[in-house]
Amino acid sequence: MGVFERFLSIWVGLAIVAGIVLGQTFPHAFEALAALEFAHVNLPVAVLIWAMVWPMMIGVDFASLKRVKEKPKGLIITLVVNWLIKPFTMAALGVLFFKYIFAGFIPPEDAQGYLAGLILLGAAPCTAMVFVWSQMTKGDPNYTLAQVSINDAIMVFAFAPIVAFLLGVTDIAVPWATLILSVGLYVVIPLLAGLITRSLLSRKGGVQAVDNFIAKVKPFSVIGLLATVVLLFGFQGQVILKQPLIIVLIAVPILIQSYLIFALSYGAAWAWKVPHNIAAPCAMIGTSNFFELAVAVAISLYGLSSGAALATVVGVLVEVPVMLSLVAFANKTRKAFPQA
16 A cells, blocks of 8 residues: 555645645635636546546456456445445435534535535445555455446446435435536546556556556546645635534544445355455445545536535545554454455
8 A cells, every 4th residue: 555545634634734724825816726617617626536537447447347257246245235225325324414413513505515425425436445445455356356347337327317316305406417427527538548548558568567557647646636625625714714623524424324334245245255355345345435536526516615525525534544444354354254
């Protein structure tokens, strides 16, 4: 695990502080960046999101799907949890906390924005960081790749309908045109670009060439994430300074969701006697989020200064320490599972 991934929460925390300070010091510069928008897409943020997502998509290999038929249980658990359970539990927790438990602390219009952000997080299963978690739990790398690849293929078709359904059920307006445009920009185009890049690299030097290239461009992905966080908190600074506890309130349902989904996935894998090198990554995929996509879509749908965008970035801040704690738990319980 590289220094950027291991200390991602620290870098995100520093980016938050930098964003707030810069936003208060240079408000006109941030206003100018916000104005660089076309068809509800902020152009500086779009470039940063592509820098984040494209390197991840190079790792997608649909040829790896042939491995799944050998051991289908892990994939079944992943798909059921990611697409039939996780989006709905996240929405339910968002409603519980922001419409009831925290109702006296948060204005209703802000609560709607935070709820929308949680829905976007819950509907986007992990794509890139799961390879890190898989490696740390000695997971089967080829099987993990197969799980991620089929999740990304499903995401192209399922993300927008699930998000639209949950937004509608929770009485949040659904801007269909912008939602579909966002999926095209931040899922379909990067996925196609990643597949083309992978194909070209494979022809020249095989899997090793692909891995070497991903390692070279990965820092740009992290830089894109941190720069996006700086922009977001540059716009959110005034709200946070007035309500510093808002970050904690948003983090509560995200934390509960993370441990709940891991328990469901890991418990199902244990009950079904799935080997540990498949069970651990299987649980990690559902627990972790494709937060880059969630951030991008939140910005496109609701704007840089929206509560939805803030909620997705809090998801970034929370994710790494939570996932590290679950990696430690998975490693300690390895002997409770069959070994491949």
